[in-house]
Ligand code: AMP
């Protein structure tokens with residue numbers, strides 16, 4: 001089969017790397033891909049941007065692509081799945097109607113309210129004065145959120161009324177994110193522990209992936225500005241079998257049932273960002289209509305099942321026949337970022353040290369912002385690489401990932417030294433001294 005992966009990040013490198021291991025995969029194109037996908041055997045980059053639906057469709061027709069998988073949210077929210085469905089080309093990913101769960105935070109919140117899915121109390125506004133009045137009446141702490149896609153930057157967590165007012169003014173008054181902040185949400189702030197829960201759904205059935213957790217903040221101790229994610233690990237020890245069952249029932253299955261009741265077919269990956277309250281309630285902070293980045297990297301390193309077969313089963317509505325198998329060992333990924341990320345950062349710095357790393361099945365370097373220039377690998381994005389390793393326990397996975405990361409060098413490159421610390425602390429609290437984690 002000929003496969004097309006849409007996107008350019010570490011998630012897409014991991015998808016291409018995993019798909020090429022499927023016996024039925026002959027050739028995999030990645031549009032536009034990165035310096036890492038360019039190196040994978042039987043994988044070719046195609047110079048088409050992820051949001052150029054017409055060019056992607058023309059390419060897929062021309063090369064008789066059998067299966068398409070879309071990494072990022074923007075093309076899905078803009079209706080790439082609808083365009084490919086109309087052309088009769090098989091694409092794994094939700095329609096524009098279904099992708100509204102990520103494309104409009106207000107749609108998602110109102111949907112959750114209609115279907116009894118646990119989420120923080122909120123109000124939606126398009127009028128600045130009305131929003132300010134609500135802020136003063138509701139009182140801090142509050143989360144103020146742009147309705148539309150804002151590249152992960154549209155959420156402001158505020159501790160005081162003055163901060164909340166400033167956030168309302170920036171989003172609604174100054175339209176910081178253009179049309180994406182023409183409407184906003186004002187939401188109560190929740191306390192608890194965050195987890196990501198990602199499932200593959202086929203409209204009827206839900207197949208949960210292994211649990212995972214990312215670290216969104218740039219700095220150690222989960223401080224500093226929010227990023228796309230500075231590292232991730234799988235499994236997330238917080239997700240006990242009881243909590244897993246609860247999330248599946250109260251969030252995933254309720255969401256799918258709600259979508260069906262509203263006549264919306266959801267096929268693809270569905271990601272719930274959750275806050276687990278002190279009483280164990282899985283509150284939904286957000287939905288994403290795709291796999292997480294960097295969560296995908298440790299998740300796919302652990303997946304033993306055939307990803308292509310899984311994707312095709314989802315398109316056929318046959319996920320009830322699927323059993324996933326996982327490497328029982330934990331995996332952990334550390335993102336190496338360019339200096340300045342998540343704000344302005346440099347591009348074009350040569351990346352050194354990758355050639356000297358021994359090839360190992362237990363450690364894989366997924367590329368994100370890299371490209372080839374005159375035969376040299378150079379930086380080409382904020383998140384440059386995700387060094388992902390398996391270990392007998394999480395501590396070993398972490399040690400392996402950091403040992404490899406320490407040998408990779410480029411000007412200004414940096415990474416957090418504490419990816420996985422929350423999970424390691426939780427494991428230390430619950431495990432007897434003799435247990436390996
Ligand atoms: P979102 O894009 O909605 O997931 O928000 C980004 C981040 O903001 C989340 O990962 C949480 O850390 C935080 N966040 C969002 N909404 C809330 C909330 N209601 N209470 C507490 N934290 C929140």
Ligand code: GLY
Pocket residue numbers: 214228229288291292293294295
């Ligand atoms: N790592 C968070 C996300 O992909 O949205």
